[in-house]
Amino acid sequence: MKFTIEHLSKHFEKKEVLRDIDFTFEEGKIYGLLGRNGAGKTTLFNCINRDIKTDGGSFYLEEDGVRRELKSEDIGYVLSVPTVPEFLTAREFLKFFLDINENSIRNPKSIDEYFEYMGIAPDDRDKLLKDYSHGMKNKMQMLVNIMVQPKLLLLDEPLTSLDVVVAEEMKQLLKSLKQERITIFSTHIMDLALDLCDEIVLLSHGELEVVEKSNLDNQEFKTRIIAALREEDHV
Numbered sequence: 001m002k003f004t005i006e007h008l009s010k011h012f013e014k015k016e017v018l019r020d021i022d023f024t025f026e027e028g029k030i031y032g033l034l035g036r037n038g039a040g041k042t043t044l045f046n047c048i049n050r051d052i053k054t055d056g057g058s059f060y061l062e063e064d065g066v067r068r069e070l071k072s073e074d075i076g077y078v079l080s081v082p083t084v085p086e087f088l089t090a091r092e093f094l095k096f097f098l099d100i101n102e103n104s105i106r107n108p109k110s111i112d113e114y115f116e117y118m119g120i121a122p123d124d125r126d127k128l129l130k131d132y133s134h135g136m137k138n139k140m141q142m143l144v145n146i147m148v149q150p151k152l153l154l155l156d157e158p159l160t161s162l163d164v165v166v167a168e169e170m171k172q173l174l175k176s177l178k179q180e181r182i183t184i185f186s187t188h189i190m191d192l193a194l195d196l197c198d199e200i201v202l203l204s205h206g207e208l209e210v211v212e213k214s215n216l217d218n219q220e221f222k223t224r225i226i227a228a229l230r231e232e233d234h235v
């Protein structure tokens, strides 16, 4: 499977954020998307998820040699600021989510198995989501996105608010999920990107570019990435 972006452009007023991007992502890989603040990472995700209108461009999935347009049901999108229905308990939310996605969730587990899988303690499962911490809401958002087993998983800085233990668990979880999908992961934490991701892609000057690791060690690789990002024009 391949996910291809063709001629994607997006501007806000006078600012050209994405400039005629052409890029192909491959199945089974986690891509670390790095870019300076304001480089356009969230904008790129929002364009792919059709949350905002693009100026032009197309998105395709190719499976077994057959190419078709990307559909919304192909995508899981974990936002940096988790959005969950605050007025429901975590259990009610999962039940509702399972009900409305009955036809698209393959081999569903029980609600408590999902909580277990995500490390959400029994005492927290019947609490209102408005009383969940930022990190716990993040876990719930991650869970519902994983449940539908999307072909394309977009993660916008999802681990930033998690404590070290949970962040490590989530890292292992993402690694275990990477087969049969394409994962694109934006982060500012370089060590996390190097540790978790198979490829590092820079979003710089509105374009995507792979940074080749070749035979560099991690420190040299980091230096190369930072040097490339420094060139970003910040006006």
Ligand SMILES: Nc1ncnc2c1ncn2[C@@H]1O[C@H](COP(=O)(O)OP(=O)(O)OP(=O)(O)O)[C@@H](O)[C@H]1O
Residues within 6 Å of the ligand: 012, 013, 015, 017, 035, 036, 037, 038, 039, 040, 041, 042, 043, 044
């Ligand atoms: N709705 C909008 N209206 C006007 N400008 C916008 C809008 N959304 C984003 N921008 C601008 O587009 C640029 C890219 O923003 P975006 O949030 O995609 O960057 P980012 O790479 O995700 O940044 P960060 O790493 O800080 O989260 C910024 O200059 C931002 O101000």
